Amino acid sequence: MKKMTLKSDYVTKAYSRKTIFRDVSFSVNEGSAFAITGKNGSGKSTLIKILCGLLTPTKGSVLLSVNEKTITPENYYPHIGLVSPYLNLYEEFTGEENLLLIKKIRGLNSGSDARINELLNEFNIYDHRKKEVRFYSSGMKQRLKYCAALLHKPVILYLDEPSANLDEMGIGIVRDAMNSEPATR
Amino acid sequence: MFVVTTLSMVMFSLGSNTVPYEILSGMLWIVIFFSAMSGLSRTFVTEEERGTSLTLRLLTKAANVYIGKLIYNTVLITSLSVFIALLYQLVIDDFQIQTQSIFWMTILLGSIGLAAASTILAAIIAKANTKGTLFPVLAFPILLPLLLECIKTTVLAVEGAFFVEAIKDFQILISFIIVMIAASLMVFEFVWND
Numbered sequence: 001m002k003k004m005t006l007k008s009d010y011v012t013k014a015y016s017r018k019t020i021f022r023d024v025s026f027s028v029n030e031g032s033a034f035a036i037t038g039k040n041g042s043g044k045s046t047l048i049k050i051l052c053g054l055l056t057p058t059k060g061s062v063l064l065s066v067n068e069k070t071i072t073p074e075n076y077y078p079h080i081g082l083v084s085p086y087l088n089l090y091e092e093f094t095g096e097e098n099l100l101l102i103k104k105i106r107g108l109n110s111g112s113d114a115r116i117n118e119l120l121n122e123f124n125i126y127d128h129r130k131k132e133v134r135f136y137s138s139g140m141k142q143r144l145k146y147c148a149a150l151l152h153k154p155v156i157l158y159l160d161e162p163s164a165n166l167d168e169m170g171i172g173i174v175r176d177a178m179n180s181e182p183a184t185r
Numbered sequence: 186m187f188v189v190t191t192l193s194m195v196m197f198s199l200g201s202n203t204v205p206y207e208i209l210s211g212m213l214w215i216v217i218f219f220s221a222m223s224g225l226s227r228t229f230v231t232e233e234e235r236g237t238s239l240t241l242r243l244l245t246k247a248a249n250v251y252i253g254k255l256i257y258n259t260v261l262i263t264s265l266s267v268f269i270a271l272l273y274q275l276v277i278d279d280f281q282i283q284t285q286s287i288f289w290m291t292i293l294l295g296s297i298g299l300a301a302a303s304t305i306l307a308a309i310i311a312k313a314n315t316k317g318t319l320f321p322v323l324a325f326p327i328l329l330p331l332l333l334e335c336i337k338t339t340v341l342a343v344e345g346a347f348f349v350e351a352i353k354d355f356q357i358l359i360s361f362i363i364v365m366i367a368a369s370l371m372v373f374e375f376v377w378n379d
Contacts, residue, residue, distance in 0.1 A: 054243070074374070084239075088237050091235065106245065
């Protein structure tokens with residue numbers, strides 16, 4: 001397992017005059033899980049976007065280091081995976097095509113084809129891989145998002161509303177997968 | 186369909202009248218400009234509307250997204266321009282190209298220039314609330330020098346000028362493309378990321 005440290009130092013986010021949250025500080029290391037809880041509108045999703053490098057904090061800083069090497073926000077993308085309601089896949093492509101597209105954009109090697117099949121099986125959507133995403137149920141779309149987020153074996157996996165649109169069976173599948181995936185163990 | 190409709194309107198409005206080739210050259214680029222803008226302006230808007238821009242931002246660097254979109258737009262607009270140019274010559278009798286090399290070089294460089302400028306403009310307007318109105322307002326001053334140069338070299342092609350006579354104009358077009366791509370690569374990350 002890669003050595004990883006994620007450190008948030010007094011991170012504050014404000015839009016115009018409205019402060020969403022102030023001075024959020026914590027530190028997370030590899031192999032651990034960290035939960036951010038709060039009321040609706042308290043800025044959990046905004047904080048995750050900052051941690052992913054998608055938004056810049058108004059004050060404070062986020063430090064990500066992998067194998068003791070500091071990573072700049074524009075280079076977070078090979079190291080992180082995100083499952084979020086704000087993140088969508090291409091509806092006109094099939095589930096498999098979406099993952100192949102992500103593989104190509106990320107520049108992953110040909111061995112990733114086996115990884116795609118492994119993830120589709122793990123999240124129980126292998127039989128629907130040739131179906132266009134627009135015909136997926138919301139639960140299947142959510143499980144495909146997990147496949148997309150885990151394809152490149154990220155060192156950090158961010159889950160924003162992880163059980164959204166999932167039924168009991170779906171939650172069980174995701175829980176099992178989370179226990180077996182290297183990034184989340 | 187837009188191209189066919191526009192060219193039909195041009196053809197029927199001209200009728201049997203003889204129109205100076207300078208005006209016909211300008212009209213060709215008006216058709217190319219509006220055909221290109223109808224599609225290119227939505228390059229990034231569709232990503233924003235479908236929520237896939239966030240996905241792209243998590244997958245790769247901003248510069249890679251810009252280059253990918255630029256290549257796609259260049260192929261799209263070049264194919265469209267070639268189609269328009271062929272059809273235009275076919276249906277407008279008074280528009281006879283004497284120097285084909287100048288004409289096709291103008292079509293190629295003009296298309297790349299249009300793609301280079303409209304890709305960054307499309308990225309800017311995708312973040313704005315007034316997408317429809319902002320694009321022409323931003324596009325007009327940026328694309329005007331390019332279009333004027335393209336019209337000028339198209340006139341040279343109709344007049345039957347030698348290729349060497351158009352080299353200075355091609356240098357201007359190439360400079361426009363280089364400046365536009367370099368400036369876009371510098372600003373795209375800021376436009377794309379926040």
